[in-house]
Amino acid sequence: MTSDDVRHRREAGHFVRWALAQKIARDLSFPAVRWNGPSQAMDDAALWATARRLLHDDTLKPEDRLAGLLLLLYAQWPAAISRLTVDHIEETDGAVRLRLGTVPVDLPGPVAELALHQVAARRSHAVLARTDSPWLFPGGQPGRPISVWAMGERLRKLGIRLAETRSTALFQLATELPAAVLARTLGIDITVAVKWQRAAAGDWGAYAAEVSRRSAKAASGRENQPAAFNAQGDLQC
Template sequence: MNHQVMPRLKVPMIRTENPTPISQHHRIALIRKIMTSDDLPLMERIAAALILLYAQPVRRLVRLTVHYVQHDGDQVTLILGDPPTPVPEPFAELLLGYIRDGRPNRPGGTLPASDWLFPGHRAGQPMDPATLGRRLTAAGIPTLHGRTATLRQLVLQAPPSVVAGMLGYHTVHTEAVAAQAGGTWKKYAPGDHTR
């Protein structure tokens, strides 16, 4: 560059901090909207719920198969980490209905027997994360900011190591999010406090 042999190179700056989350009030309003509104397509409603309830990134959503959803009697769980995460109603009913008869089956493209929760246009392939992200953005779902708000709320309600295990995050990440959110779980002394 100094000798004008090549053009000036600009290296983009990569943001490493967590994006500003949406407010808890806005998050709850979005959850209410996706659970009750029939205006949104079912696929977008399911993906948005996975982001706003379980803080899952879009790139992880497209890798989920129907086998990650376990239905045992009245209990529905998602295998996002260890242990499996419970799925509350009315989302459990919505999710089971989507798996049963709501997933898109494209003739000449994805096979009807595809195991992907979000099947793509190519047979046997999941949907592209960018495609799902665009669909969610068009539906008014803030994917990155919504996921950040969800994770912050979850680590304020439960120990970050528990949240990390259940949702498939690394403990260091959830501890950092808890510290940024002002969580007090590090000061919590586990054990029997009745003595």
């Protein structure tokens, strides 16, 4: 915990805090490090290059492409991706939505196709295997989702650096969307969303007024919808 050569400091901290919360251990402490935003420039060019590869490279497994895009476009950790079920994906009136938080996300065409393909594959497998496993990314053990470690390894094999890529995705989203929308749609804590908004230097203090002005323009027939939203206000990436 104190050596300059220590490894897995972050993971050890999570374990200590979990052990205290479960009352397995007492009188333990672990130094916390305050996060003050990204420490280096975000490589959004690399992010979009990888996203395009996952969108169009048919030689990759569809489930791996979908998992990678959930990280690249929606800043989802492997832990969150591995816990998704087929019920998190909804298709209504020709639109495909993914529920990550309290407000569903509208999936763009190529991502929607991958999501529907994975749902169909999982349901077909469930019928053939006579199992009611709900997981979108099932693991090797019957009835269990893929492990966080295994999901992380699959993403790394795609050339994705997990922490760096998620930071880049959150940074990009925080420059375009208010913290409240990030929290509702991505399923992250509002305090985390606010920190990323500040790190991205996004000023959303006048957001409500801007929406009001755009709504007024809509009445006169002009284009008013922000690029990141559809008509219902759902996040689109």
